[in-house]
Amino acid sequence: MPAILSGRAQPQSRALVLAIIVVCQLMIVLDASIVITALPKIHEALGFSSASLSWVQNAYTLTFGGLLLLGARAGDILGRRRVFIAGIGLFSVASLAGGLAQSAEWLLIARSVQGVGAAIAAPSTLALLTTSFREGEERSRALAL
Secondary structure, eight states: OOGGGTTOSOHHHHHHHHHHHHHHHHHHHHHHHHHHHHHHHHHHHHOOOTTTTHHHHHHHHHHHHHHHHHHHHHHHHHOHHHHHHHHHHHHHHHHHHHHTOOSHHHHHHHHHHHHHHHHHHHHHHHHHHHHHSOTTHHHHHHHHO
16 A cells, blocks of 8 residues: 555645545535536527426436445445546546537536546545544544545
């Protein structure tokens, strides 16, 4: 196990781990709600009906919520760091695909894949925090962030 994930890392390394995890967790959580501000533009640009526009939000939240347990179990079996990196990678590629979407279907598929990536990465963020920081005040501060 790398020193950075065993609690024996240098303070600068742990600060970097904390910064990466906090930023990634912010991206995952923020993506669930930030799309609401873009819905009028999405409606206009991609021709969503008013009734189907809610699926832009639902495609992400349903796959994210539905696959969280699977993402956590994958982290236990395959390794938290590996699963975290894979989840963030998938999330990022899907975000790019969603930004380049030329049709409603393309956007909905990209949002669903984003939810899958987030469900893979999110459980590993908490697990990596708890294994990277010593129990007590240090871990409490990291979790509070």
